[in-house]
Amino acid sequence: MIALVVRRLLQSLVVMLVVTLIAFIMFRYAGDPVNQMVGVETTEAERQALRESLGLDQPTLVQFVRYVGRVASLNFGVSFQFRRPVMELLAERLPATLELALVAAMLSLVSGILLGVYCALNPRGRISAALQAVSLVGVSLPTFLIGILLIYVFSVALGWLPSFGRSGLVPVTKHWSTGLLTLQGWKSLLLPAVTLGLFQMTLIMRLVRSEMLEVLRADFIRFGVARGLPQRRIYFRHALKNTLVPVITVVGLQLGSIIAFSIITETVFQWPGMGLLFLQSVQNVDVPIMSTYLLLIAFMFVMINMVVDLLYNAVDPRLKGSSRV
């Protein structure tokens, strides 16, 4: 197990190094950073001095090594548009995105698994057929459209929930204000979370349904029935656990994409998270923020992948080497 963790960590390190290289190339080729930082009246000599002070006159390799060094010490530079350290800006925005993503993920995971199991256990039922049809809509409608539809129904027509923004915040630490402790916070979180999680929910539901139908046809289920095990036990102890093994992988990756692709949802709902910040920085060619966002998302994917691999090993005994044979 420890060997596996070490191996995975080394692999992750390589991946992160490659992503750092891409972020670095972004820095080099998305325009001249000196031009972005100085005014129109700056003389060529002053520009040269700035270039030297930033180390931009050094060979590319030296610059890359320095860049890696800065990334490793969590120094991601200063945002062009806000003139503040990128680290600070992202730290401000991180809680909003993480809360949104986690609530969306939990929502989609819990309801996706429950509905998927229901459909698998009642494959010929009317409710199952309806759920299948609705889930097709959920898979095929684009996120922004779902968001706008939800705003129209629940904010404009019914007036139950706020249509944009994050509110009802309670500070927990210096950097972290949470919206999860007040009713107002939950109200403003609900629509974006449903919008962000709907696609994942339908995906998980369809996946769980088909996996479980497959497992229910397996010989060990028939043998369980033939041993006289109660139906509940067969469904929820034998079938469900075997269903969830392949689901873990997909859910892990989906969690990553929920965080990465919250950009659209955050834009639709003007949610003050990292996605919105990223979109602003794209509009303003704010390369430090863009490349840091890239690194952060890559880091999350790498970590999630590692956790998924470890979980897989913990759940499925067939993957645990052959120590006891």
Place this chain on the structure above:
Amino acid sequence: MADPVLSVRDLRVEFPTRRDLLVGLDGVSFDIHQGEVLGFVGESGAGKSITGAAIMQQIAAPGRIAGGEIRLNGQRIDKLSRTGMERIRGRHIGMVFQDPLTSLNPLMTIGDHLTETIGVHLGLGRRAARDRAVSLLEEVGIPEPAERLRSYPHEFSGGQRQRIVIALALCAEPELVIADEPTTALDVSVQAQIIALIRRLCDTHGTAFMLITHDMGMIAETADRVAVMYAGRVVEIGRVADIVAHPAHPYTQGLIAAIPSLETDAERLRQIPGAMPSLSAIPDGCVFHPRCELADDLCRTRRPVLAGEGDHRTACHRTAQAEYAP
């Protein structure tokens, strides 16, 4: 003779499909007594496995029992509800499937499999259930049973897994065990061990076995009586020695003649011409008549019933049958 453990009368199983009605079993009747191994032979699709599944009420939808009755110790079980059957399965009738590789839950230890099943049927506490699990594994011949409880199915060989499956079927000491091709997926040398194990359990516990196979040689070694099935019907039933020595039904005669033998130096193996009829187009009269050399007009029009002296009964108009059903 004592009352049979299992008694099946005129069992009929149908599979309605969109286009036509498949008749999986038609008029199947037999008894199994305590401590007896009743073998079922026949080619694929003859209805052997359907018979086992029907007794367990494990016929896949849309298949259903359309007629007849099944009695366990004199009590009808073919009309029981799902929960009623849960009390019969495993407790009174155990089942062993063909493929031991896929019969066990890959994510559960052998110990959990056993203690779960023991717990459900016998309501023993953890310790007692564990002790029983160890003694069951010991009985079916798994070395170091106490240590192996923590092992997962993939850590055993195919033969060992089939032993574990048999141990699982025996958890609650059922009166009857249905073994559906228990050795087909195993090596020949391992087959012999599993057969010996079944025979031994049958003799020591008085468990009745219903042994489903297409291997006539295995029947000859293991079973006390044999039922020969063809196209969903029992065409001949009787003591193994009788039937092997004096097969009465032309189909049985063909089956036995087709067994390769070391004594006769034949160029080619004997075979029965033709193929078994499709279940959607069962011929009138005797099901075997299109392939039978002896068939006459009576065979083509009227269905023969199982008849004969004593134990040995045959469903054939032409051989060894003195009287016809009206």
